[in-house]
Structure formats: structure tokens, C-alpha cells
Amino acid sequence: MKDNPKSAKTTRRPKAIRPVCTQNDGSSNYSTETHLIYGKAFTEKWDYSHHLVPPITASATFRLESAQRGAQGFVDFAHTVEGKEISKQAPIYIYDRLGEPNKDLLEDNLALAERGGTCVTFSSGMGAISAAIGNLVVPGDQVLAHKIMYGCTYELFTLWYPRYQIDVKFADLVNPVNLKKAITPATRVVYFETPVNPTLDLIDISAIADIVREENRKRKKANQIKIIVDNTFATPFCQRPIEYGADFVVHSLTKNIGGFGTDVGGAVIGPLSSRDMLLLYRKDYGAVLGTKNAWDALVYGLPTLATRLRSQQETASRVAMFLASHPKMERVNYPGLESWRQHPLAKKQMRDFDGNFAPGSMIYFVVKGNSPDKSRCRAERLINNLAKDAYTITLAVSLGNIRTLVEHPGSMTHAAIPATEQIKKGIDPGGMRLSIGLEKVDDIIRDLKEALDRI
Numbered sequence: 001m002k003d004n005p006k007s008a009k010t011t012r013r014p015k016a017i018r019p020v021c022t023q024n025d026g027s028s029n030y031s032t033e034t035h036l037i038y039g040k041a042f043t044e045k046w047d048y049s050h051h052l053v054p055p056i057t058a059s060a061t062f063r064l065e066s067a068q069r070g071a072q073g074f075v076d077f078a079h080t081v082e083g084k085e086i087s088k089q090a091p092i093y094i095y096d097r098l099g100e101p102n103k104d105l106l107e108d109n110l111a112l113a114e115r116g117g118t119c120v121t122f123s124s125g126m127g128a129i130s131a132a133i134g135n136l137v138v139p140g141d142q143v144l145a146h147k148i149m150y151g152c153t154y155e156l157f158t159l160w161y162p163r164y165q166i167d168v169k170f171a172d173l174v175n176p177v178n179l180k181k182a183i184t185p186a187t188r189v190v191y192f193e194t195p196v197n198p199t200l201d202l203i204d205i206s207a208i209a210d211i212v213r214e215e216n217r218k219r220k221k222a223n224q225i226k227i228i229v230d231n232t233f234a235t236p237f238c239q240r241p242i243e244y245g246a247d248f249v250v251h252s253l254t255k256n257i258g259g260f261g262t263d264v265g266g267a268v269i270g271p272l273s274s275r276d277m278l279l280l281y282r283k284d285y286g287a288v289l290g291t292k293n294a295w296d297a298l299v300y301g302l303p304t305l306a307t308r309l310r311s312q313q314e315t316a317s318r319v320a321m322f323l324a325s326h327p328k329m330e331r332v333n334y335p336g337l338e339s340w341r342q343h344p345l346a347k348k349q350m351r352d353f354d355g356n357f358a359p360g361s362m363i364y365f366v367v368k369g370n371s372p373d374k375s376r377c378r379a380e381r382l383i384n385n386l387a388k389d390a391y392t393i394t395l396a397v398s399l400g401n402i403r404t405l406v407e408h409p410g411s412m413t414h415a416a417i418p419a420t421e422q423i424k425k426g427i428d429p430g431g432m433r434l435s436i437g438l439e440k441v442d443d444i445i446r447d448l449k450e451a452l453d454r455i
């Protein structure tokens, strides 16, 4: 066999590597962490058996070779048969928006990491959230959401959904009993983040799933309620909501899955039965992940996720302890702090791939002040001190970066929630969000200490 591309399919592959075939429930001889480096090793999605790293594709459209092959490609698209794509062969790629190798390979690995049946990627976290919900609701339906969430998701719910007659109700899901009271016959989706952005409150996923399961028993199949969890803060390294009964997980790949802050992206992970509609949604609404962005997450982001998170959360634990013992702190929310009221729940549901406690890299803290205004002023001073003088802490929105980032949710990421609502919902005027990076812990603490000394 010479270098004839037509014979690529029959190229003999090394036997030793072939048995590495992973199930999405994570069962295989190798750990999830290792799988996120190699993926399926060999895949029908693309033949790159001579590359160590999958090549990056830059082809918006694909050669179809014959009318029959072209027609077959359109038959196969969004036609998932349980266990296999319909053609049982290498997929027929048609056009980037329908699917291409870089996204497909990334999707395989994300589905594996989250223990889902399938994954479809989108151009951003917001693209993924819109698709996950847009797929499940029609006018007249209701989305029931936790009262606090990322500002743009809140605006999607309060600015846009009312225009399409999709009702959104908010409830405090930190106490799952409130969900029971809030469900109506119109409810189709229960939506929340855990840990919640920015307060790091935790929501008990299995307690929510128990209530929804009980309610669903009384309902016809078409009216079943689905649970969507935004797992961006935890990442699949720290928590896999599907294992606790969630139906769908959404991600902003822009954050800790991407990890380096170079690319915007999003993903929905869910049951295989949802794949076709998600693919059609992406095809027709068009929020398609760029190939370069997919490649970065595939080649740099996911393979380093576990290593980055382990280091970040060790640092976060020490930073949280430093802040919690600082006289100018009102309170510090970090799932790893033993003194924190939700620590037991954190220990129950935040676990890494090997079952170790994994409290993550995000910290929320509130500086003291005798009044909301005072507290807000001090937070502002602290942020300005850090922005001006800290070497290891950058004032910037976004999170899950190799660099430590700080921001003021009240005036930045959560500004879409009106100030009076923020206080009612529990976002403190003096609250700040810290995303821990890979710097040495003593350097971060030194910068924080110096900035705190001057407020």
C-alpha cells in the first residue's frame, strides 16, 4: 500500500492500541484522565493514524465524490441510530455547520468526561444554553430556574423568553423543597448552576432529581420535566451532574475546559436520544463552534484539565483559608472550607474522576462594611488596588484561566440583574469573585494581603 489516499480506510493500524475503546460511562481499562489525552485513539471520525496530534481542519465544505455519496450524507445527518451512525462507516462530512472532525473528536471526549450519551458543541456557552433549552420548550411552557445565575443567562430568561411566550419562574433551589412548591403543569425545564455563579451556593442535584422524577411519574412522556445543569464552575473534573440524575449538562468551554482563555466555545451533553435535535438546532440557528476553537479544547484544554484543576483547587483551598481568617472579611464561600455551611453537600457531590473530594477553583468573598454602600466602596477599593499593583491577580471577567482573575459581579458579570434585585437574591454589594490560576499560592496570598492592607 502506497500513499494513496483512497486506500486510507484500509491502512493497517497497530494492534496494540486498538483495544483502547471507551464506553461513555467511563468503563475501560484506563482512567478518564488518560482518555482525555488520547480520546478513542482511533476513530471512524477521521483517519489521522500517522499524526500524534489530530490535524486542525480548515475546510468549510467537503468533497462528496458522487451524487450517491452526497445524498447518503444528507440521509445520515442528524439520523442517529442507537449505538451507531446509520452508515456504520466513517461519517460523510458535508459542511462545517453540520459537523467536521475537530468538533466531532472533542464532542466524543466531552461526552465521556461528563458520562453523557452524546455531546454537541456550540460557538459559546450562551449558544449551548440557548440550544439546550430551545430544544425542550415551546410557547406556553415554563422554565423554572434557580434565582441567581450568570448574568447573560438571566437576561436570556428575562429579556428574550417573554417575547416568545416562554415563562420563566425563579425559586431558591438551595432548599429543594422550594422546587416542589414551584412546579406547575407548564414546567418543562428545571435550570440551575452548581456551584452558582457568583455566590458559589450549592444545589443538591440528586435531591432535585428525586423531586423531578416523582413529578414525572404523573406525566405523559411529552410533558416530562428535564433538568439542565450548567457545570461551568465545577467542570467535569470536579462534578458530573448526569451521575446524580441531571438530563443535560451545559458548559462554557471558554472557561476551565478551554483553560487558557484563548477561545470562546460551548457544549451541551445529554442523552443520545437528544443528539439529532441538537444537531438540527445548531445547523439551523447556526451557533457553530469554530474548528480552531474545537481543536484548542481537544488538544490543550481537556488533556490538561485534571492537572490544572488539581493544582488550582489546592491553591484555592489555601487562599480561601487565608481570606476566611482575615479581619476585613465578612464571609468567604468556598466548597472546600470546612467551616462553610454547605461543606457536607460539597463533599457529597463534588468528586473528581477517582472519587477524591474536588472543591474546585472558584472563591466568592464579601468584605466587611457597616452598610451595603460601605461594603461596596471597600470592594471597589480592593479591586482597584489589585488592578493597579498585583502581579498575580488580574481584574477581568471570565474564569477558569491559568491566570488568577478577580471581578465584582454586582457591577460586571451580573449587572443584568437590577441592583435592588441583587440584594434580594443574595448577591452582596461588597461581594467579589476570585478564579484561581496556576501561580504559586504564596504569590497570590501576598498580592491579596497587600491589597487588603490598604482598604
Ligand SMILES: *Cc1c(COP(=O)(O)O)cnc(C)c1O
Binding pocket: 124, 125, 126, 127, 150, 152, 153, 193, 197, 230, 232, 233, 251, 252, 253, 254, 255, 264, 265, 266, 398
Ligand atoms: C461564562 C459563563 C457562561 C457563558 O459562556 P460564554 O462562553 O461566555 O458564552 C454561562 N454560564 C456560566 C456559569 C458562565 O460562567
